[in-house]
Amino acid sequence: MNELARPIAETDYPLLSVFWTMLWFFLWVLFLMLLFRIIADIFRDDRLSGWGKAGWTIFVIVLPFLGALVYLIARGKDMGERDLRASQKRDEQVRAYVREAAGTPGPTSTDELVRLAELRKHGDISEAEYQQAKTKVLA
Template identity: 55%
Template sequence: MDNYPLLNIFLTMVWFFLGVLWLMLLFRVILDVFRDDTLNGWAKAGWSIFLIVLPLLGVFVYLVVRGKGMGRREISAMAEREERYHAAAEQRAAARTTGQADELTRLADLKNHGELTPEEYEHAKANVLAR
């Protein structure tokens, strides 16, 4: 370790992280090839072979030729995920509202049967509505 200066350590780390970034870019392009519905099977096979045989050139050519579409596909996928999230949130809210309504109905029945005093009913109702 005495003959490995600090600058060499820094440069080794820079090259390491550049290699990691390169692999991330390569895998992102390969994933985009397989996620693209507009490409047929032969086109996907061709791009895959090109990316495996000549990865550096393949990634740059792919980004030049299909880079704009890659961004659009990512944006549409994010919009679709956001729609699914909001739909699930609406379903959870509807289920929670239905649960509150059922619980309020049950509390009203308990009050009508005399099992809860009006003060207990109001306290329980406030707890249900606060959730």
């Protein structure tokens, strides 16, 4: 059988080799993502001085495996806390924007007058206090 007539499945690259190639490729991509995340965390940290940021960056770039391992051991817990704080801050900003955009109204003057009338009816406020608060609500 000549070379051109060979079936596609019958190649010189066995299935196990394909598996190992894919595994190494995904591990490489995972490691690159980890390095980018570490470098972003280095520059996000406000407590780290400029020299500290430069030192960690050089260490992670020159010796990537050792640098990433040492960074995760030395600063991994703080890295998670900074991510949590940043996430909470973004969440608060989104909620504030939604409240502002939606224009959530406060209690209306009608609701306020009904509440004042109930307070006067139960004797919690006097007639003079009721009239003063009513004038303030209607103004």
